[in-house]
Amino acid sequence: MALILVADDNDDLCALIELALQRDGHVVTTASDGAAALTACLTNDHDLAVLDIMMPLMSGLEVTERVRADPSVSMRILLLTALGASDDRQRGYDVGADDYMTKPFGLVDLVERVRGLVGDELSIA
Numbered sequence: 001m002a003l004i005l006v007a008d009d010n011d012d013l014c015a016l017i018e019l020a021l022q023r024d025g026h027v028v029t030t031a032s033d034g035a036a037a038l039t040a041c042l043t044n045d046h047d048l049a050v051l052d053i054m055m056p057l058m059s060g061l062e063v064t065e066r067v068r069a070d071p072s073v074s075m076r077i078l079l080l081t082a083l084g085a086s087d088d089r090q091r092g093y094d095v096g097a098d099d100y101m102t103k104p105f106g107l108v109d110l111v112e113r114v115r116g117l118v119g120d121e122l123s124i125a
Helices: 011-023 034-043 060-069 086-094 109-117
Strands: 002-006 027-031 048-052 075-079 101-102
Touching: 002 034, 011 109, 027 060, 034 048, 034 060, 048 060, 048 101, 048 109, 060 075, 060 086, 075 086, 075 109, 086 101, 086 109, 101 109
Parallel strands: 002 027, 002 048, 048 075, 075 101
Antiparallel strands: none
16 A cells, blocks of 8 residues: 555546545545645655646646655656657656656556556555
């Protein structure tokens, strides 16, 4: 079990990801904009943040940069975005993302990536 932040301005997608991760045994909190995501990252002890890049108030890239600039925060970051060009991926990794997935994606694939990032053993849902 891991504590995971899911940040996406698409409420339906955020709820779907939240449900899938909860069904896999994780505790999930959500944010609908980048500023709220950054606050959650800096004030809670999350194991992983799943961040959309194109969010209001602050992009997922900027959240990632700020989290990586704070040595007191150690969490994995998975960027989840519609931006799939190789330059976009490289920028994500350059700012400190641990993984990068493009939309559309399969929930099974997302859950598997999350398991890999948080080090959980595979479980049967």
